[in-house]
Amino acid sequence: MAKTAITPTRAEDYPEWFQQVVRAADMAETSAVRGCIVIKPWGYRLWENMQRSLDDMFKATGHQNAYFPLFIPMSFLEKEAEHVEGFAKECAVVTHHRLEPDPDGGLRPAGKLEEPLIVRPTSETIIGATYAKWVQSYRDLPILINQWANVVRWEMRTRMFLRTAEFLWQEGHTVHATAEEAVEETERMIDVYADFAENWMAMPVIVGSKTDSERFPGAVETLSIEAMMQDRKALQAGTSHFLGQNFSKAQEIKFQSETGDIQYAWTTSWGVSTRLVGALVMTHSDDDGLVLPPRLAPIQIVIQPIYKGDDQRGQILQYVNELRDQIAAQKYDNQPIRIEIDDRDIRGGEKKWYHVKRGVPIRLEVGPKDMAADSVFVGRRDQPKCIGMDKAEFVAKVSDLLAQIQTGLFERALAMRNDNTVTIDNEADFRSFFTPANAKNPEIHGGFAKCHFASEADLADLLKELKVTPRCIPRGDNHPGKCFLTGKPAEHYAIFAKSY
Amino acid sequence: MAKTAITPTRAEDYPEWFQQVVRAADMAETSAVRGCIVIKPWGYRLWENMQRSLDDMFKATGHQNAYFPLFIPMSFLEKEAEHVEGFAKECAVVTHHRLEPDPDGGLRPAGKLEEPLIVRPTSETIIGATYAKWVQSYRDLPILINQWANVVRWEMRTRMFLRTAEFLWQEGHTVHATAEEAVEETERMIDVYADFAENWMAMPVIVGSKTDSERFPGAVETLSIEAMMQDRKALQAGTSHFLGQNFSKAQEIKFQSETGDIQYAWTTSWGVSTRLVGALVMTHSDDDGLVLPPRLAPIQIVIQPIYKGDDQRGQILQYVNELRDQIAAQKYDNQPIRIEIDDRDIRGGEKKWYHVKRGVPIRLEVGPKDMAADSVFVGRRDQPKCIGMDKAEFVAKVSDLLAQIQTGLFERALAMRNDNTVTIDNEADFRSFFTPANAKNPEIHGGFAKCHFASEADLADLLKELKVTPRCIPRGDNHPGKCFLTGKPAEHYAIFAKSY
Known part of the structure; x- marks a missing residue:
């Protein structure tokens, strides 16, 4: 039986395995504040590598970074009806601006604000209010801006990285003179995300558009990338929204066109978050712990020198220092290779498992025999x-x-997804696909079902019963067919899955 | 008379000149949220360059980045008495976690929290609570962690970059086994800040320790770097705090020492913020607008091609493209030179002023005559x-x-500071030094006064009257003397100044 570093295994209890992988890799932990996590150095270094790669891609597509306020006046949220409907239930609300001694002991809030402030759950409304001032003429367009920030959504059930009350993310917010340009931007950015997911995270994704019920509150269209985790559930890893003129009308983002008339602008927004760290963990890790793709690994190679006594130590360390320099002089992904020597005075087995659990892609052991044999x-x-x-x-x-x-x-993850994606054209197969085969592990079920559907309303009861949602209508090879449930003519199929 | 791009000039109204320089350079603007600013792309690029340089320096001194929660439970703040005293009056307090329809129309806060949450004004208490879990043994020490984050201090009077309700900063938080190590860390980091201020920002600073009245709430000692702005006021540009065992006792950060006994740990914290952007603007800019030091300038060189008609345009553009490539192939500060061509179709004068006001260090104009003459x-x-x-x-x-x-x-700023720093040993000179020479511009006064003092209490009334504070007790060449006011023996002198 293979030695298992993580208890439980994926097969035994996937959600708990995930938490334990995160802990064993020392990436994050829960905090004293409900639903907020502490991102520890190893987790944060991974996020920093993600940030840098994404930031380069945003700049290469013409975007600049800026920073907007953390707080949103309550009245701003109210302006776009669907938007506020979508976020009202999970808003952290600031109502006071100081603390004063409580006559009963301790402190109490004081200095009530005239208007409550919302800690941003997303920034369409506060950024839109600023854009309304910036945009006067078609010459001011497009505006192509991104923000790296923290946001807060008061979730009832939280899980490290995947769903937390506060999370870190980037949110792009752009303004365009025409619908065509805004749609192009929406597609360009979902392509950037897909590129990043597949080529940096080694995580295959399906690009598609959300159905009506799953769209971002206030958007005309939401594009998303959807990945399959090892428990065959879907994880929405990034979204890009075409907002039409909904927010520009709510916020008066207007401009004078070349021909002199006043028009409402077209806006987009798009974002990915520290949720990607969770997605990465769940895509590649195994029962020994974290597995990291080399392009994002904080350390790509670690050298473990093995020796006895000070004499041997001196020789081996000189040897591995030279080796480290030789390797660091090589380039991978146009950058010097990230390599470290672990010379801590702990047992070899402990040291090995330390790096295995942290997912370092390559571990080199170098002892006297290796040195002698070069x-x-x-x-x-x-x-x-x-x-x-x-x-x-x-x-x-x-x-x-x-x-x-x-x-x-990437190929392993793609094969896993392909093995667990089927086309389904009837209710019986759909039911059996989403019924757990193993009652002891109810998380494991069929995977992704490609099913034609005519109307979401027809499916509502069945989906609710099985806890399944339409993840997206895949872009590309989609085609008409018949609804798997009603037999009605359907324009396209969607991916149906259980999801995070 | 020289053409002036900024109205008013520095001599006419320095505070207003500052606001206008920031606006003219398109760095930031006020927002709809009281005291919060929008940092626009040109200001944010400057901050990004600062961040990257500082982050490299933090990593070179052994620190790692991590991320802790935005919110602090109110009870955590209460644990360190001086600390809460220092921050209670400027805390944004979250009391509710959702919004619901108000019967009178609109929305109202709902879902009252059991315990109010404070939006972090600084993170000693929330980070300390986490460290208490991490630290068990001397083997767990030191902990050397930095966080890049936003913080909120509800200030009554705000000014762009210099004092805003929300600002961006980094906060280092470290834990050590001995007082000596913690003091060393405190000094190491103030040295990093001084190095950054002088060699990246080209802003001379005085390194010293704060007097009792100016210390960080809860610290045993606060070191700071103090810079002189062009109106001769002091600006505190960075601080590093030796917290002794104050926070470790309040938060139970304890460890088992090598000899087996349980000891309280020694902690430090240190930070710089987007205030540095304001300091940079005020140190170098002139009556034409922003002046940027090349090491931090988002663009170091801009080329303005000058031509008439399409034929000339083609030739000139080819010529400046080659020139741009030749320059970009050169390195400054170990990086490729940051150069751009501005080929927008606007008037030459307008284009020139655009880059002058944004502080680009070198502007190249290239027209047909220049091309002909190489x-x-x-x-x-x-x-x-x-x-x-x-x-x-x-x-x-x-x-x-x-x-x-x-x-x-740097040399210009240093000469300015030296010209306006004097040693003063009596009250009359002190009074006259801090009394504005020009009633029309009450901001302009003497500058930095080096004065011996025995006790802050003796000076309190005079300092209050003149709106002067002790900025720091400079490190290094300090020596005993007599108090300038009372004649009592004094251990050292301090820098006295009006300040931001």
Whole structure:
């Protein structure tokens, strides 16, 4: 039986396995504040790498960063009816601006605000109010701005990274002179997200549009990327919204066109969050702990020197220092390889598991025998066995090896998704697909079902019963058919799944 | 009379000049939320450059980034008496977690929280509560963590960047086994800030310790860097606090030492904020607008092509594209030079002022005559006149030129500070030094006074009357003397000044 570092295993209890992987990798922990987590250094370094890659992609597509207020006056939220409807139930509300001694002891809020302030759950309304001042003429358009920020949504059930009361994210907010341009932007940014998910996170995603019931509150259309986790549930990993003129009308974002008439502008918004960290964990990790794709791993290679006594220590350390420098001089992904030596004075087995659980893609063990033979002992996180390799050969191939691991993780995840995606055209199959095969692990079920449907209203009861939702109407190869439940003619199929 | 881009000038009305420089450079604007600003792309790019440089310095000194909750339970703040005393009057308080329809129309807060949450004004208490869990043994120490975050202090009087209700900052929070180590850390980080201020921002600073009355609430010692603005007022640009065991006792951060006994840990905290953007603006800018030091400028060089008609346009653009590539291939500060071509179809004068007001260090004009002569017309933002230069010579010297500008700005600011710093040993001189010479511009006064003092209590009335504070007790060449007011023996002198 293989040694298992994480208890329980994925098969035993997937949600609990996830929490334990996050803990074992020292990525995050719960805090004293309900629903808020502490992102620890290893988790934050991963987020920083995500941020930097995404930020480069945003700038390459013409966007600039800016920063808008944390607080939204309550009256601003009220302006877009669907929007406030969507967020009113999860708003943290600031009502006072100081504390004073409570006659009963301790402190109490004082200095009541004339108008309550909402801690932003998303910033369409506060940013829109600013844009209304910036936009006068068609010459002021487009506005292409992104913000890196924290947001708060008071969720009743929270789970580390996947659903937290406060989370970190980026939100792009753009303004355009025409609907066409805004739609183009909406699509451009979902493509950026898909590119990032697949090529940086090694996480295959389906790009599509949300159905009416799943759209962002206030949007005309919401595009999303949907990924399959190892429990076959869907995770919405990023969204890009075409807001039409809904927010520009609510907020008076108007401009004089080239021909002189006054028009409402067309806006978009798009975002991804620290939820991606959770998605990454759930996509690649195994029963030994975290598995990281090399492009985002804070450390890509760790060297464990193995020695006895000070004499050997000096020799081995000199040897691994040289090796580290040789490897760091190689480039992967146009950057110097991120490599560290772990020379802590702890047992070898403990040290090995430390890095395994933290998902470092390649672990090198170097002891006196390896030094004598000019070889290294290579442990790939994505493979069960370690292998000996000639040192020079390893250095020459290290960049390819990292690229192989990156590609391999993507292919493994894609195969998993393909194996668990089926086309379903009748209710019986749909029911059986979404009924857990194993009563002991109710999280495991069929996966993604591709089903034609004519109207969401027809499906409502069945979906509610099975706790299934339409994830998206996939872009691309979609085509007409018949509703799997009613047999009515259907324009397209959607992906149906249980979801996070 | 020289043309003035900013109205009013510094001499006419310094505070208003500052606001106008910020506006003219398109760095920030006020928002609909009281005391909160919108940081616009040009201001945010400057902050991003500051962040990246500081972050590299923090990592080079062994720190890692993490992220802690935005909210602090009210009871956490109460634990450290001085601390809560210092912040209670400026806390934004969250009391509800949703909105519901108000019978009178609109919305109202609902879902009252059992315990109010404070939007962090600083994070010692929430981070300390987490550290108490992390620290068990001396082996867990030191903890060296930094956080990039937004904080909120409900200030009554706000001013863009310098004092805003919400601001962006970094806060380092460290835990150590001994007082010596914690003091060392406190000093190391104030040195990092001084290095950054002087060598990146080109802003000379005085490093010293705060007097009792000016210390951070809850700290044993606060070190600060103090800079002189062009109106001769002091601006506190960064602080580093030795917190002793005050917070570890309030929060039970305890560890088992090597000898087995349980001890309270020693903590520090240190921070700089978007206030630095305001400090930078006020240190270097002139009556034409923003002046940026090259190391932090978002764009270091801008090329303005000058032409008439499409034929000339094609030739000139080809020429300036080549020039841009030649310059971008040069390195300044170990990075490719940040250069852009401004080919917008607007008048040359308008375009020139656009970049002057935004503080771009070097502006190149290239027209047909320059092309024919293989020369460029060079406008340095730190000098009044443009000069013609051989193109090849410019490319060869561009990196030196940027370094010269950087050094020149520092030296100019240092000379200004030296010219306005005097030693004062009696009340009459002190009074006259801090009495405005020009009644029309009450902001302008003497500057920094170096004065010995024995006890802050002796000075309280005089300082209050003149609106002067002790900025810091400078480190280094300090020495005993006699109090300028009472003649009592004094251990050291302090810098006295009016301040932001």
